[in-house]
Amino acid sequence: MTTLTPTRQLVAVALAALLVGSAIGLAAGGVIDAPTAAAGDPNSNADGDGPTVSGYDDADDDHDPSIDRFDSSTAFASYLRDAGSSTNYLGRGLGQGGVAVDEVEVGVVEEDVATDDSADGDVAMETEESAGDGAASGNGATSSTGGADRYSETNVQEAALDEPDVLKSDGQTIYYADRARHARNGYGDTHVVDASEPAAPSKIAEIPTSGELLLADDVVVSVARDRLQGYDVSEPSEPEQTWSTAVDGHVETARLADGELYLVVADRADAGDPCPIEPLGSDGPEVACTDVHYPTEQTDADTVYTTMRVDPATGEVEDRVSFLGSARTTATYVSENAVYLTYADSPSQAELRLEFLLTDGKELLDEDAIDRLERLETYDISDHAKRVEIDSILQEWRSGFDREERRSVERDFEDAWESYAEEHMRQFTRTGVVKVGIDGDLAVSAAGSVPGTPLNQWSMDEHDGHLRIATTVRAPGVDSENDLYVLDGDLETVGEVVGMGVDERIYSVRYEGDTAYVVTFREIDPFHVLDVSDPENPELQGELKLPGFSTYMHPLGEDRVLGIGEEDGNVKAVIFDASDPENPVVEDDAVLEDRWSAVRDSHNAFLIDERHGVFFLPGSEGGHVFAYEDGLERVTTVETDGPALRAMYLDDYLYVFGEAELVVVDETTWEEEIYLDLRED
Template structure:
């Protein structure tokens, strides 16, 4: 008897699910991904730890490598979903640590479909005390740093005094500029670090060079150069003769880093090894290791494919103070507040189980008893999602073959439409982001920078949707706020904002902002959130978060283009930087009446590119002079913002990347030069050509013989 091919209905059903899975993988930050609501989870297998060393019952540490492997088995069953889902454990290495990064990788100066505002130390005091208002990192204002330079801007960061890697760092007397590393942590063959002597801000001089590539952190006299696979520290106390202090090779991938309270915090990512899953060695065989009992996981098995490790170390010596690891999925986002570090990851959907549940609930009356009985049996079996999908399809195919052509076509159409409607109604069950909270505590409760910090996984949580980047998250007054985009294939996207308590339990939410749009930027200022969504126009939403349990959208404004960067100028004015018709645009929002936000002024530049697209670090505000700086391909643009927007100065520099101020001098960094402008009269005072870096010759590997 010939083998029966799949009916067109079965093929259609498979295509729908395959489309969903493919979209979830390929649609970037707006893909549909799965949630774990606990209703259809598998039990922990024999040998898996259920004890926890953390404060949350939802997270546990493994008791052994065997328990780790047992969890991977359970996770594999959850992961291999979809009608043609891939098998999770198909080899000793399940996830490549070379997998591409995300919006928060320091390895990629990520674009900022929402860049955060940063204020300098002055701005943090002027705008808000909320750490989410942004702040100065590494800068000096008023005193210290240098005998001749007493006003130095730091990197434009998300949280005051939590420094982030960037291509320019300064302590006042010296400036360090990593050139040719616009691609982030991944080394550029012509990149290097140029050291400038800026003791006299009017006349900077070349002081030295470092033959290294990456982004920078500066801790006193130690300069860290971070690439995707290594961290190298240099002693720059003698800037003309920098010396290498220590090097740490990263076994997987360096995701991001922070510098806070005298310690560096690295987040590294490693693929999973089934044969020897732990201990974790984020810095290779010779480095510090994380024992199995310090590797955490959600107690509920969820699809995982990577291990994240947070490491605290001393920047001067490279000594590791503490490390903690936890399991997660791909596309992570990292956000650090004063005493907590949050890592999010996408949890992919289990469409096989979802489709089976859909058939047994909404379509039960349509199905013959024999099919219902078979599907009920399948739901009880401890099957992988892939196996469950195949068996579900077999049960449906047998029924389809019993129908005549017209009846079969009618059933196909109705099932497909019902399934799409089901996805639309349950889209928040398809898409979720796991959140891991790592507590950062100094010894004996001290926070003077001298005590070694200790790290622990405090809690885990989950919210529907996917955050845009690190600025979608904000910790404030004991609550975590996170904005996400909800999307399922074939449905209209929506955008939500969730408020979580200290245990990462959701206590409040706003749902349905910007229907059929996606989040392009988020900015938190105290108990207010500003959310920009976009598809064809730019809705600017004002969300009142003063009551965490009852957040509320107070006002909305629609305007052409979109803002990918939001920055508070004052308590009732917010700057947006983005695009309109492909050109760089700046707009000032008047939010004095939250229920009726308006556009105070806007300005469209004759520029089609700005470094702000790649990194929020490219933005600079100088509140003393009432100006901000926007880099462009053709030059650097200085705007006054006290009364509307006024173009104060165009600095002629090719490929402007960054700007800083030293005293009353604005330094604009281009691809091959630094231009210094006097901020008191906006006159150009000097230009310093930078050394030319040569391309290294890289031989292409010989093609392998077939």
Template structure:
């Protein structure tokens, strides 16, 4: 049955800006004051349209073929990487929280308190290599290369530790499987690069595999909520055999007539399938599949909904042609040729070739002594043209999928200017969605905004223009307040008042060296920032008691160049009982109180990866083993070495180059521990 939902388009065409790089050397510098106010505007990514399903497989194939013709995005499936999202967690009175800030027993239950995984939303569990149960901990192998990248790929072993004696934990069992872990009751779910597997761990000494399902897709996000496993799977679309869409290797696919797509053109490079499953049996409850783009930038999951966002860029060739058509610099002959090109159905590369030829021919007709100045004027004019339209040229589509028991449905879609950093750039509070974005289309001066959206995902209000020339490095929403850090050469820390969704307000700004990649609210109107300054790990405590005048209460630069906290909030541990936090580094783990006084340093042979508290003992994990520290004396009391995964057991891959994605590269997954760095 063909259904449609009238909504704001969630996906729009994305161009590969790289096609313009060569042209920029000749043309993209542009005129200072030559932009005609009536210049032709390029197509934008914000037109109203419908999201609907296909009438037939032929319609699906035709749509994909047309959409991909101009796309230079590499297609195909690929191994698992966890896009879930990145960094931070807290407990607030209203809902978006984490068990660590609450202080109580955490998620382990029983008489002995045991810490939970750091999560964004209370009641929504996130996958990590460390999971805690009642007097039991599960820890998956990882392998490191330079820059801090950790491999969690299904090879190796997940160790099961008995912590009934908190001072002396013991290895009591294990699973010959490794990856990201989720725990619900006596079921441990392991998410690896080619499968999702459920194990019965009621008998910790003899875990038993209960179910397993193979994957043809990447796991972008996984969550556990109300006893249900929710997966977001990304899969490349090929024209060879596109129907049905088969994210699993051994389960029926999704008929192409059940796939959602936007009414307007999109690059249609991937499908996204949101699946609800029973973690104990692996049975599938429901799924929703829709065409999307590889420019998936963030996933935010609440107890009732899944929000997916997509970076949408107006194609560079279209933007540049629109600018040239409105430019008074070009002569009549050039404009006639541009009008002719506008009627042609060309690929992006072909259009850019023609546009370069138009500009070269125009320059050749000009006096030789004027050509350099004209070229410069054209370049500066283009920059001004793009800067004035930047919020139309770079936008994020948002789709909300609601969960009602075991059922999933596409509920609403919307869009905002710019691109979100990660899951922490989105937050739902009292019926309002808040989203922080960086607006930085190629050729424009970057700025940063916060938008508020109602239940229909219509924009209610905005606070704009933070950190000109910079981009967002971290975000934290806390009730009616938001904290935003932007960075280029310094670290502006912003406080925002969101109590009136129709009128968000930037209250205060503080500038300091370095940047904060991770924000974590502490008690007493203080916010902890973990980041970097001059290539070294930096911890900062911000005093936000006066939101209009935030100050630095404490600051400390460590003798360390890397911390897993910069890549994943799961590596951060806050123990409210002892008012300390754990900061893993390449040399070992630091323990600081909330005044940044060092309480302990736990040395590890390999980089420290995770920590947990059990009773009044701190467990510090590395790939080599576990060190137990008494939180009353801060002295080590026991060690538990781990057997290493042998070289024969794991094929050594080529390490990924530790660099950030460019403006038109796919945003790299953030549940995996990638090296930290800006997006540009």
């Protein structure tokens, strides 16, 4: 008995799905012979209100994404119903349903190296572990209200945009959100700590809610599992709730910029009751179907993403714009100029099947099957209807062979399919990108498309008017590859680097000015260095292979990059030296006797203190302090009762937070100065 390799197994499964349809087919003389548009087709809206922008221009790809607005609730509902029946399948066969393009990597275990859960498990926020250009990781600030002369701020992607986290401070007062599972009230508490004397902090109040926090002058905004709340903390010892708003769905993203709160709220769409959409429940604005933007080419969209500008002092929504995307693939990146939302933009699977059958597979078919497939190609019917008819045509064609002939033909098809998939792999999975301008009125201002799928928000970066985006490209029966694309302000692709890390996927991305660092992984950790200074000619300069993988990267200056990840299940730190970009090397590494760090769950958990030349890694039982200026040296481990979750510095004191405790360490001696149980009144 012949044993197939994983790749050949995958090809066989894909071809079985392609050739052996379980669908009943269309009745003879029925829809297939009546080339009419699908009823309620939302694409009939051609009022020209939405932008139309070309994306990646492959020689075999005339894909030209465009965005429009629905002209009625009927059109919206019809689009959703079609989305439900147009999942990316190559066909249905062997009584096992379809083969999803994004799920066909036989033999590859997709490890969950990133999570969208907040620290209290209540609200899905953007807390992926990589970083982007302009990150203010551990950036210090100077207090203007007394207290510490310097203090650390949240580790963020863009220096000018604050991000929600469980720990916030203005250098004088600290706000720390407890973990909900230990809470008395079921939600947890936000502890208010007076740090005006950095060596002697004291708890002064509690806010009866927990979530991720933003601090806008004298207002703390809490994003919990089902509500947004604002608290006046002009008197920190007496916080007062000033507004509260329900969240119908979940907060996908939140940012604070120039005193304005920007939210992206995701609501699952229902074809049976599509509108109005209420992203903030009955407390907020209603979104009509005709206010929702959508990709005019049918996608598997299922979620409405509403970008809102909110006054953090009052909770009032000042502006909003909505887009219909796909929860399965959406990543959200926010720059100083725009919100970028991605969505599944893979082409019609029926069209891909037809293209294969009428090119590489054509010589294996008889004239009748070819004639019927060519006529089918011209009909304006739904993707689902085309797939059903393809199954019917192929079933009838296969019935003309005996058992042995059928096996031989299917082997020939496997070879043809593998060749086709290798040549056209960047047509199988694509990502659409929508740009929502936030400078002035909120508006959908551009749309584009690239092959593959980004890991998360950190795969994207806006720099000098261009968007850089790194993706993993997959196709059935073909080893995955990883690409980087550069898009202009209209989201047209102007440059690309393709084919990195064959048979691997992206685990982290870091943009630092004109350089991009990409880590891919399957069994080893390739560290790729790219020159992206010329948007039209990005270049892969060098790569380095080493054990383990990095899920977060942080620049240390002078072409040194710190990677945080894992090796053999243990937390690993590694310093890459990319001063010679064509030959990057490992300067030093350290594998901890610790199997977890909060940095895996959130980039916000990483802290660096440049004054003392150290960084802090929270661990499962305390936190680890490493010096990094001359290699890696463990300075101390700060003990906590359970996992350490966050840390910050005030002057020369390191504040380490556990689930509901605070340990203060003197950074000049590394001795513990004070311990606070935050649950004690």
